[in-house]
Amino acid sequence: MNRPQPVNFVPPKTLAEYPVGPCCPSAHIVGINAGMRTFRPIIDHATCVHCLRCFLVCPEGAIDKSEADLEIDLNYCKGCGVCAHECKVGAITLVKETEA
Amino acid sequence: MGLNAQNITNEELFYGHKACGGCGAALSIRLVMKVLGKRTFAIVPPNCMSTVAFIYPSMTFGCSGAITPFAGTAAFEAGVEAGAKELGLTDYTVVGFAGDGGTADIGLQSLSGAIDRGDRIMYICYDNEAYMNTGVQTSGLTPYGAKTTTSPAGDRLPGNTKAKKNVFEIVAAHDIPYAATASLGYPEDLLNKVAKAKAVNGPSYIHIFAPCPTGWGCASELTVDLAKKAVDTGLWYLAEYENHEYTLNRNPKEFGDVKEYLKKQNRFAHLKDEDIAEICRIRDAKWAQMRTHWNA
Amino acid sequence: MIEVRWHGRGGQGAFTAARLLGQAVAIHEHKYVQAFPSFGPERRGAPVLAFTRIDDKKITDRSEVETCDYVVVLDDTLYGDNVTKGLKDGGILVINTTQDAAAFPKKGDYTVITIDATALALDILGRPITNVPMLAALVAAAGTVNSDSVLKAIDDQLAPRIREKNKALFTAAYDKVKGEL
């Protein structure tokens, strides 16, 4: 998996610890979005033809193409279903999170 | 060979945002950033994207970014560009990401000014056809017949009574070096237009058709599908303006089923057949003009 | 403190005269000066005022000029009560006119100096621009400013192509008034 990871953020306690005005390092994600997900996409790697349509159209960028098999970053996948809908070979199925 | 899913970077520069599932705006930014890379100043007015991307302490842009006053996306960009140039910075892109309201309505003045001055900035309009961040109000880019919270549909009105403002051609009328329309339904086309815009030594503009499942009242998995159908039905078009000329990138012989496109969206659920006929009439008039006057 | 009020019409250069005088005494005679126009949008032909305040010490007074030592009128069609208003006893009124001083009956104990600056300007500049000859007339009549300072100010402030002619015009007007005093 090669996706940005959440940082361990310690809230500033003193004025000196606050940035000068509201600014912050970029790519500074705090917490995960998995809680927004009702359905979880599951890739059937045997069916997948690696066309990368799902990688391309994922609004989250949660599908990682760096390995031989595509991986989904479940920390940030919201389960919107675009990947499954756009998959031309039906390699992605959505499973209810409670049943996954 | 152009950019595509195979050769585009795996690196994400818009990641971990709190947008709704299936957000077309977020996908637009994500794809654009893949082409622009990390040496980018991303300027975003107050809209859904700044709201989900810049909440202290959670920052989802991987590049430099800032929230600008709503009406001033292009002006802020112009300032960044001028400052960066004066400080001797090289090899960077200044891009703005504004929605349809931030572009066609409140931001139009500053967009016009920046294009007119020839500032080297890129401006992306992600068009989801209403003010979504404030709860789906009509914008200058809301299409005819769409129901919003300020263009209700009832016995007297069919929802919004105006066709979309033609921002692409307003921008082109400045004789901008490069402008294009795009759709999330054709992501490879979008990537390559962004690459083209990035290379322009002057202002460039890309107008992306970007569905909003929440605002449109449709299933979240339909974002890309609806964006493609909008193009296939002729309700949106893929075009470019460069070298003082318009070019139509897709010129379908036959349009897809408009009713099928509309009926997947709650914002159009109320439309009667005559309203749909009016939508088709607006479409056909636009295509007749484009096919006559533009390179196809 | 010496206060000068200039009456002209928009486009005649009354404020330029006020500034030239200011430049002359401020930069070349090291005095303290304020020069300012009547405020607001200037429209060609409309009556306008300009002011010069001169003192040996720093001038902090920013109020309107209420009384003045010298009044300069660039165009005698502007002559009226507002021209003589506030003119101090012992002061000087300088008018661009073809008429004699007697045509401007005094309303106080001041001196009236007349000069046909338009004729001089037409003769030397070829245009009826009377601000420089009227400045010359004032300098000649008042005697408190060195004419060399004004010639230097003309060098400082006017565009090169009009400098020499305006200096000639200044000298001509200055000599004429001095000769008649």
Add this chain to the structure above:
Amino acid sequence: MSEKMFICSDEAVALGAKLARPQVIAAYPITPQTIVVERLSDYVEDGSLKATYLHVESEHSAITASLGAASVGARTFTATSSQGLLYMTEGLYYASGARFPIVMMDANRSLALPWNIYGDQRDSLSQLASGWIQLYAEDAQEALDLTIQAYKVAEDPEVMLPVMVCLDGFVLTHTYEVVEIPEQDKVDAFIPYQNYANKMDLDNPTSNCITAGPDYNLEFHYQQHIATLKAGEKLIAADKEYGELFGRTYGGLVETYRTDDADAVIVTLGSVAGTTRCVVDALRAEGKKVGLLRIRCMRPFPEKEIIAALQHVKAVGVLEKDIDHGCEGVVFTNVNSALMRGTTKPATFNFIAGLGGRSILKGDIAQCFDKLLRQAAGEPQSPTVEFVKLGC
């Protein structure tokens, strides 16, 4: 050697700005600010100032482009007036909130309606809460000096706030007087360019001008408040250092004139202070114990200085060119509030004058003093907000 020039305050500000070497200038013309932007564009054109001049399409864009330029660490200058300042309002709050050290000249001009181009101070005084350091010049020399000092204060790492240099429309902007022009090398040494800690940096990307929810918002404002107060000390220090380098000091946040033993003092700001000084001298010559307190800095508000100078005075009048309709003059509100914190409080009176460019004559000011002296002599005066020279 410094050079003396006979110029107006607009030109003085343009020269001050040029000496400060801004890298970006973004401005939109408005009377009576226009001479500033005309001169600056001349300097950029003739190469005497190396900067990018952005001819923007509105004041909203002028301040927004300034935000953009400052956000990458470029020294930035802009100028406006009146309606233009109001049109900038949104961006003013961005600039101070983002802690961008933009310097702006405001040519004080009345606000519509009634439509009016003449000088009063309703424009800048309407923006006291915008978070900008707000300075008021009395003459062209001070306007130039403040423009340079503004960068010193704005860019101080402990401050990092925008500064508005205000000067009276026409009365200053269009009045020519002798101004001493500082030497460029000395100005360079006084305000060397420095990196902004909060800028966007390509090599270490940051997100700027961001959102802070209820859990962090208050702290950012507290931080900004502390920095604004700090700016007061920095201005005093800058004035002192400037004096050592250039031979001119103005005395900090307020300037007092013959207040030490005064029974009656007029508090005012901007060019009318100069006229008041003449009136003070005239009345002193008659044996009347009167004085002047000129506020040079409205934000941060010089509470301590005002209490120290005025709490023992019997009657204080605030003479100001603005009105908060249905209340009182804004300067009066501020002065009164400060005096409430003193050990004793003088009787205070508010004089509204000069609105829409109405002239303030020496006699008008003398009448204000007359009211204050009567009060001081034990004859209670009406506390009602008084419109000076009201014609109805």
